[in-house]
Amino acid sequence: MNNTFTTIEEARRWASVFLRENGRETRVADLLLEHYLALPFAKLLASGPDPFPEEQRDRFVRSIEQHAETGVPVQHIIGTAPFYGREFHVNENVLIPRPETEELVVGVVDMIRKWDLDNPKVVDVGTGSGVIAITIALEQPDVNMIASDISTEALQVAKSNSHLHEAGVDFLQGNFLEPLQDQAVDIVVSNPPYIAYHEKETMDDTVVDFDPELALFTDQEGLAAYQTIVEQISGWERKPYLIAFEIGYQQGEAVTNIIEGQLDGYDVEVRQDLNGKDRMIFAVLKEK
Template structure:
């Protein structure tokens, strides 16, 4: 392992990038690992490329690159954290790795809350919170709001609580199936990135082998979680002003139909992400 031929930071970066490319992996993983292990920003990584590579992290860097190339283990699992909405969150095998599409869901939710002038201190429920990225971000971006978050996984909730504490976000966490633990709580905004992948869908190994199955897959071609949440809204006689869902890019019409059938007083909008794929549902009470 230690015979890998590099002596400077720049040489290490070039070796790792080439190694990853040859194995069909994203070369950006090399930079993310170097930034974390050397405690350098990307710009400083480039500025110090002629500096000697520290021997103290040489073996662990090479091992991480080889492990990712061989197995596809996400770089976020290797370094134990991921970026979301400009902040660092702890992640591990018990939670989904944050995706850029979820940032768009959060942004769209914030914009709609801010447009509702009479909603100064909304109660926001994040269902299936996972690592807590949505709940924590919404609380920090809209401090006057009251955040409650639920998840079926106790392991995921431990990570979410750790993230909330580290980022000093006041979020109340409860264990249970979507709205079940908070069914007595009036809710103004309901937001969720639930499991929405059909079991028939073919996934990359970086996803299927490392993201928790509970957070990925849903029955009925991936729409079962939305059906459950909408059924709970009806059964618990809740009437959130806003319902915000992340969806699979082929599920827009199906999820829209579920909401319109069960909640006829809502105006439902399908929104596309930056890649022009259906990715979000926003339903407002009219």
């Protein structure tokens, strides 16, 4: 398709049509234009009649064509993704943060403030890009924030994001809660892998081909990570006040059963996201 556009509006129209014809979301055109032209969306629309800067043409066209042909996420092209009003580094070694995970963070921060805990120790299990741990640390600076991940590459991204946002987070490498050993923890929060392997064939190529498999898929019909984390907690002498999980929308009952089957003394609540789907588990210790 001809890409001899001269104005920003023509570039937007060309990219949208090209993406649609290749079965991709047209919103990608706006995201890439916002990035390459350094314009917020409202300003982008207002600047439609303006000449498209020639020095950005080749990069913009290549990015549109690359996404259309391969499905590479626009966040990987740009190198960043938004979360909780901040920009975070992302690459092929970490999941791209989703808006639903922001709701998990809101729930945890609200409980920290409600309980008025004194320098609570909070651990983000399987931190990936670090968005959960860093956001909690920034929103609630008095927490003692720890983040763990088994992936060296993911921890490098998380540490880069922590440095970028000057967040006070300690990073540990290991399998879920294993590196914490006998440390007493007040709150455990995690968005672990929760997709069953057989679901891979039904998923979009922008996810399957570019997000790390380690952070997406797990055994036991997507429940293995929850099982392992809860088993690790069951061995602790002092149990956390709060266990907060992101879950798949059909996993509320199963994850509740895992917690109630191995841990005594918790009130377990399944919460829905803004789309009305089960998305979070909050297990609160009855006697804090």
